[in-house]
Amino acid sequence: EPEVTQTPSHQVTQMGQEVILRCVPISNHLYFYWYRQILGQKVEFLVSFYNNEISEKSEIFDDQFSVERPDGSNFTLKIRSTKLEDSAMYFCASTRIRGVGSETQYFGPGTRLLVL
Amino acid sequence: DAKTTQPPSMDCAEGRAANLPCNHSTISGNEYVYWYRQIHSQGPQYIIHGLKNNETNEMASLIITEDRKSSTLILPHATLRDTAVYYCIVRGYMNYGGSQGNLIFGKGTKLSVKP
Numbered sequence: 001e002p003e004v005t006q007t008p009s010h011q012v013t014q015m016g017q018e019v020i021l022r023c024v025p026i027s028n029h030l031y032f033y034w035y036r037q038i039l040g041q042k043v044e045f046l047v048s049f050y051n052n053e054i055s056e057k058s059e060i061f062d063d064q065f066s067v068e069r070p071d072g073s074n075f076t077l078k079i080r081s082t083k084l085e086d087s088a089m090y091f092c093a094s095t096r097i098r099g100v101g102s103e104t105q106y107f108g109p110g111t112r113l114l115v116l
Numbered sequence: 117d118a119k120t121t122q123p124p125s126m127d128c129a130e131g132r133a134a135n136l137p138c139n140h141s142t143i144s145g146n147e148y149v150y151w152y153r154q155i156h157s158q159g160p161q162y163i164i165h166g167l168k169n170n171e172t173n174e175m176a177s178l179i180i181t182e183d184r185k186s187s188t189l190i191l192p193h194a195t196l197r198d199t200a201v202y203y204c205i206v207r208g209y210m211n212y213g214g215s216q217g218n219l220i221f222g223k224g225t226k227l228s229v230k231p
Binding site for chain 1: 154
């Protein structure tokens with residue numbers, strides 16, 4: 001069964017450093033998402049991406065964040081200068097097409113980011 | 117904010133059916149009810165979804181009331197591996213100027229399956 005994959009599974013970084021989290025969405029999916037979950041809190045939407053541009057972003061997704069689809073398979077989330085409060089699980093998700101309520105969103109296993 | 121209300125926690129005996137309720141009284145006609153679960157801090161796992169008819173798959177059954185204001189997820193024979201947080205999410209069509217399909221998670225129901 002096709003699945004969303006994410007690398008690395010864990011990342012430890014120093015405050016102020018740049019990190020890139022990688023995702024490989026399901027191959028025939030066209031619409032991609034990033035979510036995050038701070039320990040003990042709810043899963044929160046960050047950004048959605050379609051046709052090589054951001055479709056929607058939350059207020060969490062500020063100028064320190066960027067997303068990119070550098071090639072035909074990877075989808076990345078970059079945090080330019082990490083802060084302590086960026087420590088969280090980051091989940092990538094994808095759907096086959098966008099904006100249709102019946103289209104299921106599938107999630108990857110997540111990357112646990114720890115900022116020291 | 118999430119458009120659904122779920123009890124914060126439930127217990128279920130192993131081998132018995134787990135019935136997880138969800139209220140979504142403000143659901144609109146084109147919105148689907150989705151269920152996901154999250155085991156420890158793993159990625160949310162899709163379980164099932166429905167619009168107005170009851171649905172069943174290999175994991176669970178979804179019962180939606182006729183007025184669509186509430187639903188119940190049924191795990192017919194719960195096992196210890198079903199211990200997780202279960203999320204009921206309402207999701208609709210893309211609305212210009214509004215949500216474009218991203219999921220809004222609430223706190224969910226923490227289901228504990230006990231031997």
